[in-house]
Amino acid sequence: MAIEEEAIYNMMADEISERFNVKRSEITPDLNFLTDVDADSIDFVELVLEVEDMFNVSISDEDAENLVTLKQTVDYIVTHQN
Numbered sequence: 001m002a003i004e005e006e007a008i009y010n011m012m013a014d015e016i017s018e019r020f021n022v023k024r025s026e027i028t029p030d031l032n033f034l035t036d037v038d039a040d041s042i043d044f045v046e047l048v049l050e051v052e053d054m055f056n057v058s059i060s061d062e063d064a065e066n067l068v069t070l071k072q073t074v075d076y077i078v079t080h081q082n
Contacts, residue, residue, distance in 0.1 A: 002081045003055065009074050011054060016070065019047060029071035056082050 003011075009029070017024040020037040031037070033044060048064045051057065051073065057080045059067070067073045 002078075005074060005078050008055065008077050009070070012051070012070060012074060012077075015047070015050060015054070019043070019050075027070065029069065029074070031070040032068055033070075033073075034068055051077065 013024060013027040016022055016027055016031065016037065020039055020043070022031075022037055033039065033047075037043075039047075044064070048059050048067075052059055055077045057077055059076070059080075063076065067076055
């Protein structure tokens, strides 16, 4: 059963808040993984793996490189849920 977009957003925001030590109130759909969080490439790989597990989706390396904002990531998950 597919998870609704709002639930995906909230789950992602909670994960980002915890993983990158960002206040939940500061997380918006426009959050940019490249500029708004203190993370390196390994952190992003770990986040992608966690997202794949959380939402039962497969994200190719090419697709992951294009998921720059939280909104893009949520939209991708909505579209690619199994």
